Amino acid sequence: MKLENPFPEYGYFGAEYFCDREQETKTLTEALRNGSNVMLMAPRRIGKTGLIHHTFERMKAEDKHVQCFYVDIFPTKSFSQMVKFVANAVMGRLDTPSQSVRRKLSSFVAALRPTMSPDPISGLPTFSFNVVPENARETLEQVFQYMKESGQQCYLALDEFQQVSTYSEIGADSFIRSIIQFVPNVHLIFSGSQQHLLADMFMSPKHPFFNSSQIMTIGEIDADKYREFANGFFRKQGREMPEEVFTLLYNMVDGQTWYVQKILNRLYRSPKEELSQEAVNRTVGIILAEQEINYQSNYNLLTENQALLLSAIAREGVVSAPTSLDFILRYRLPAPSSVKLALKSLQDKEFVFQTQKGEYIVYDRFFGMWLKRL
Ligand SMILES: Nc1ncnc2c1ncn2[C@@H]1O[C@H](COP(=O)(O)OP(=O)(O)OP(=O)(O)O)[C@@H](O)[C@H]1O
Ligand SMILES: [Mg+2]
Incomplete structure (x- = not known):
């Protein structure tokens, strides 16, 4: 199956569109x-x-x-x-x-x-x-x-x-x-x-x-391989994404496949545009703006403690000890027992993810960026 856009956000369309x-x-x-x-x-x-x-x-x-x-x-x-x-x-x-x-x-x-x-x-x-x-x-x-x-x-x-x-x-x-x-x-x-x-x-x-x-288990696709894969398609449009631009894009979303794909999919739609860092930032801005209503309503459904904690994790990026005094004071969070409760329910709702290293992050990388900008 020939795809109009080689970076699908859903589904599997054969080896040609599958990286590594x-x-x-x-x-x-x-x-x-x-x-x-x-x-x-x-x-x-x-x-x-x-x-x-x-x-x-x-x-x-x-x-x-x-x-x-x-x-x-x-x-x-x-x-x-x-x-x-x-x-x-x-x-x-x-x-x-x-x-x-x-x-x-x-x-x-x-x-x-x-x-x-x-x-x-x-x-x-x-x-x-x-x-x-x-x-x-x-x-x-x-x-x-x-x-x-x-x-x-x-x-x-x-x-x-x-x-x-x-x-x-x-x-x-x-x-x-x-x-x-x-x-x-x-x-x-x-x-x-x-x-x-x-x-x-x-x-x-x-x-x-x-x-x-x-x-x-599987982890992120290797960044160099992903860049080569993406550039294979961009070159057909007569352009190429420089390494530092791809690195920015990849690191923004921790190399998580769906998020990388979503940004690449958007960039591919404007074949005349230079594949620069500004273009990546602008594209991510557009994606967040489109999701604004969703993010806002997700956020509104949280209790005050959950919202405080989630925003704090988003701003921090990666949190290893969410109930530590240091973290609680920095973000004016409630007592450790309340933080613990809020954390548990944020994990159950899949808003927060605990990595294999035991650290906490906002699960949805785009939602995390949106929270950080609040
Ligand atoms: N190797 C790959 N190369 C290019 N795109 C990929 C690759 N693997 C996955 N994708 C794309 O990334 C997105 C997420 O992939 P997929 O649905 O397989 O993830 P998943 O781990 O099953 O997610 P979920 O847990 O939500 O079911 C899809 O759009 C898919 O097309
Ligand atoms: Mg799946």
Whole structure:
């Protein structure tokens, strides 16, 4: 697919528009090929979903027999909804040349009583599965059995996997774990950004997923590689971004992929403009102005203590000890116990993020800049 703007802010559009991640793609591919399930855990907007699509695309290009399924379970509110999403992604997709296998597989599909309707674009029949809560477990078993019977190497990504911990059904996670144990040709990627929930699921001995998956994380794309990638497109417009300009842009947003992409996307729209530091600053100003209403309403929803603390973290940039006397006095914050409470709720709302070093930052980099300018 040819893109008008080579810096998409959403979605995956093929290797041409995907920067680097060579090592990460290799690590993920090798883990899956060697039979591991993988827990891919990293902060929001860094590029987890893109990496999954990129890896799947590579794996399919290298071996046309592998089957890859990507399911984003973020919108699901219950286990049965999740099963429905998975069934719709998988069932009916494993066509094999062998008649006997095909017959067996179609009986699985039929057992789930799909509704059939023509695809509005291609006209081909498409299935849609409705999962009733009473049969959700059985249906998920059938979906895995279907993949097992197909005999093909199947890779299933469940993105935003932390969603599972919000389902009211008890034991959804241990049930998933118990099924996948017995399906050797199916390997899963669990992916998500809510590190405390996922860490609890995959790293706590109490939990069914403990020790069951290889844990993987990804960080920022290397700045030099990103600049080269971006300049590949800018050169086609007859211009180039100097190193110090890219460094400014990259550091402004801590190298976080989505934010870098968003600024590059904007800059690309004005092909006559010089790619200078002023242009970067102006572009960021425009982005913040567009989000003004959102930021203002987010800010208005905070309690006074939360607002004070969030602004203080934004102005400081990175805070290692938010309850220290020094920090509290500098920003006229309330008592440490109140700061602690406010911090907890800012983290729960994903306004504040705790880095691996244990430091606190404003999670949304653009919101952070806006707060700093208040
Ligand atoms: N390697 C890459 N090269 C270029 N753009 C990328 C790359 N990885 C991700 N992106 C872009 O960055 C944005 C965020 O990526 P993605 O959606 O994969 O992040 P994520 O970690 O899954 O985020 P979330 O936690 O919010 O789901 C997308 O617009 C995507 O197109
Ligand atoms: Mg994602």
